[in-house]
Amino acid sequence: MKDSSPNAEEHGGLTIALSKGRILQDALPLLARAGVRPMQDPSRSRKLVLTTNQPDLRLLVVRAQDVPTYVEYGAADIGIAGKDVMMEYRGDGLYEPLDLNIACCRLVVAGRPGTPLGSPRLRVATKYVHTTRRYFAAQGIQAEVIKLYGSMELAPLMGLADVIVDLVDTGNTLRANGLAALAHVADISSQLVVNKAAMKMKHARIKRLIAKLARAVRD
Ligand code: AMP
DSSP states (O other): OOOSSOOHHHHOSEEEEEOTTHHHHHHHHHHHHTTOOBSSOTTTOOOSEEEBSSTTEEEEEOOGGGHHHHHHTTSSSEEEEEHHHHHHOOOOOEEEEEEOOOSOEEEEEEESTTOOSOSTTEEEEESOHHHHHHHHHHHTOOEEEEEOSSOTTHHHHTTSOSEEEEEESSSHHHHHTTOEEEEEEEEEOEEEEEEHHHHHHTHHHHHHHHHHHHHHHHO
């Protein structure tokens, strides 16, 4: 039986991939100001393909780390992804035409206050393995990077690592676990990412949407 959701090529219109949580929460008001409103409430609906008030535009809800993959392979024309995810992504074939200035936070090195960062073979737990390796190499610090998928704050408390590299917004999560930011790695916000082939094939439609979003970011 044919699925009711055509793939991006068959769909003909525009498909935007974005992730649940902070990015969706901040992106919805921005999309609304650009004239795009989902027909279902994404926080309540279990649907992963959301139709919008624009018949030729739909939203895909995917994992944050999967957004650039959907866009690079053309399963979505456009994505909304954190700079943290884009710094870590190893593919190419994506344009990043617009900083949406939403879901802003910082990527930091954190640990128990006073933890020396220069100690030989510093152990660092993070889900951002490539970004962390690049950061410590640029600092001239030899670091052993341990990949974790969640609850990074536990790692220094349990002696799994000396420090972590993670996103921080208010700092409440770090403080609640007796940790503090020790060094700044990068300022983070969400980016609009666009498939290179779609940018050519659907140029006018995508340019119009980028212009509307750029206006919504400024307002
Ligand atoms: P906070 O306690 O406000 O510093 O928030 C820290 C927690 O929220 C950490 O677990 C982060 O991974 C997560 N977080 C903070 N900002 C963002 C963001 N912009 N996008 C995704 N996760 C975030």
